[in-house]
Each structure stands twice: as structure tokens, then as C-alpha cells.
Amino acid sequence: MRLPLGLPVLRTVSIALLIGWAALPAQAGLFDDEEARKAIIDLRGRQSQSEVRQNELATQNSQLIEQIQQLRRSLLELNNQLEAARADLARQRGQGEQLARDVAELQRQQKDVLQGTDERLRKLEPQKVSLDGKDFTVEADEKRLYEEALVPLRNSDFTAAAAALGSFLKRYPASGYADSARFWLGNAQYGKRDYKDAITSFRSFVTAAPENPRAPEALLSIANCQAEMKDSKGARRTLDELVRVYPKSEAAQAGKERLATVK
Numbered sequence: 001m002r003l004p005l006g007l008p009v010l011r012t013v014s015i016a017l018l019i020g021w022a023a024l025p026a027q028a029g030l031f032d033d034e035e036a037r038k039a040i041i042d043l044r045g046r047q048s049q050s051e052v053r054q055n056e057l058a059t060q061n062s063q064l065i066e067q068i069q070q071l072r073r074s075l076l077e078l079n080n081q082l083e084a085a086r087a088d089l090a091r092q093r094g095q096g097e098q099l100a101r102d103v104a105e106l107q108r109q110q111k112d113v114l115q116g117t118d119e120r121l122r123k124l125e126p127q128k129v130s131l132d133g134k135d136f137t138v139e140a141d142e143k144r145l146y147e148e149a150l151v152p153l154r155n156s157d158f159t160a161a162a163a164a165l166g167s168f169l170k171r172y173p174a175s176g177y178a179d180s181a182r183f184w185l186g187n188a189q190y191g192k193r194d195y196k197d198a199i200t201s202f203r204s205f206v207t208a209a210p211e212n213p214r215a216p217e218a219l220l221s222i223a224n225c226q227a228e229m230k231d232s233k234g235a236r237r238t239l240d241e242l243v244r245v246y247p248k249s250e251a252a253q254a255g256k257e258r259l260a261t262v263k
Contacts (some may be wrong), residue, residue: 074116129176133214136176146177151183158191179209183218216242216251223255227262235262 126137138146149164165185171176186201202218202225209215219242226235239262242255 014082023172023241091164127152131177132209132214134176134212138229140174142175142177145171146181148177149181150184151189152193156191160190161185161188162192173218179205180213180214182208183212183214186218186221190225193228195229198222199225215250216246219246220251220258224260227258233260240262 033161126139128144129138129143145164145168149161149168152158152164153161162185165181165188167232168175168183170184172178175181180202182205186198186205189195189198189201199222202222205212206215206218206222219238223235223238223242226238236259237260239255242249243252243259246252
């Protein structure tokens with residue numbers, strides 16, 4: 001600890017006074033007893049003040065040390081609070097990030113559900129179809145069953161195709177697919193050599209849809225069925241009808257060639 005400024009000075013003064021006191025016998029003429037007492041009293045007063053000052057400084061120094069220690073404790077406590085606040089903030093930030101991820105996942109799931117729902121609703125809603133130059137609206141199941149009925153026909157499974165197409169026409173007799181279903185039913189019946197039923201299906205198709213682009217082909221198929229049944233007269237009548245009603249069709253050109261061979 002650094003000594004107060006007054007202490008060295010006091011020591012110097014004391015030494016000087018002692019030296020001077022020792023020299024008093026030699027200088028008795030300079031100071032009398034009264035002056036010596038005053039000097040000693042003054043010296044003692046100064047020493048007492050110095051001690052008081054020293055005590056005050058020691059007290060102030062002690063108080064300052066206590067304040068510094070208190071300040072250090074406060075700073076340490078504040079630092080601990082700051083670290084705790086940082087940890088809490090980091091935890092909250094982590095929770096916030098996790099919450100954001102959870103929200104994003106929920107939004108994705110909601111989007112998937114909505115898309116799936118929309119897709120299912122679209123499948124249930126009536127659908128617009130364009131077939132053989134005709135536009136119409138069908139139900140989702142109606143479209144599905146028609147398309148499924150054509151699968152065995154493409155695979156040359158004529159028995160299954162005839163059954164599926166016949167079932168479709170019974171369920172949806174007024175469907176926009178009905179004309180096409182009758183045409184393909186006739187082809188399936190022809191494929192399984194059920195010529196009589198094939199003629200009925202083809203004739204029903206031509207009667208219901210004479211403007212259908214497949215109508216000339218249906219008449220040619222009727223003539224082929226009649227020829228297979230050895231009904232030459234009926235085949236010629238049908239071929240004559242084909243050439244007369246649809247003279248510019250490819251089927252009519254083929255019909256003219258068949259007329260030359262049918263007896």
C-alpha cells in the first residue's frame with residue numbers, strides 16, 4: 001500500500017527537530033523555553049493531524065476496496081445473467097427453428113391432402129369427352145368402365161370384350177359412348193363368330209348414328225356377317241346401301257369390290 005504523502009514529511013520534520021533539539025544547548029540564545037514548547041506542541045498537532053488524515057485515507061481506501069469488490073461481484077453476477085440470457089435466447093431460437101420446420105411440414109402435408117382431395121374430386125366430377133367428332137359429358141365411372149371394356153378387345157379376347165361392352169350399354173344406355181360401344185360390341189361379336197348378334201349391333205349403331213364416321217364401316221361389317229352366314233342376297237342389299245348412302249367412303253370402295261364377288 002502507498003503511504004500517505006504527509007508521513008515522509010512528518011518524519012523529515014521530526015528528524016530536523018531532533019537535530020535542532022540536540023543543538024539547543026549550543027543555540028540557547030536563539031530559543032527560549034516558551035518557543036520550544038510552542039514548537040513541540042505545533043509538531044504534535046501536526047503529527048496528530050497527519051495520523052487523523054492517515055486514518056481517514058485508510059478508511060477511504062478500505063471503503064474503495066469494498067466498493068471495487070462489490071462492483072466485481074455485480075459485474076460477475078451481470079455476466080452470469082448475460083450468459084443465462086444468451087443460453088435462453090439460443091434455446092428459444094432453436095425452438096423457433098424447430099417450430100418453423102414443424103409449420104413447414106404441416107403446410108406440406110396440408111398441400112398434399114388438398115391436392116389429393118382435388119384429384120379425387122376431379123375424378124368424381126363430370127368430364128368432357130370428344131369422340132368420333134361428337135362432344136359430350138360423362139361421369140368418372142362411366143368413362144372408366146368404357147375404357148376398361150375396350151382392353152380385352154385390343155387383346156383379341158372377344159368373349160370378354162362382348163360381355164364388358166354389353167354390360168356397359170345396360171348400365172349407361174344413354175351414354176355419349178353408347179354409339180361407339182355398339183360399334184365395338186358388333187366387332188367383338190363378329191370376332192367370336194356370333195354373326196347374328198353382330199348384325200343386330202351394327203344395324204343398331206348405323207340407325208342411331210348415321211352421321212358417325214364409322215357408319216360406312218359398320219355396313220360393310222354387316223355385309224361380311226351376311227356373307228359368312230351364306231346370305232348372299234342380304235349381303236348384296238347391304239353393299240348396295242353402303243355404296244348408295246356413303247359413296248365417297250373407303251368402305252364404299254371396298255363394297256364395290258365385294259359386290260363383284262358376291263353371288
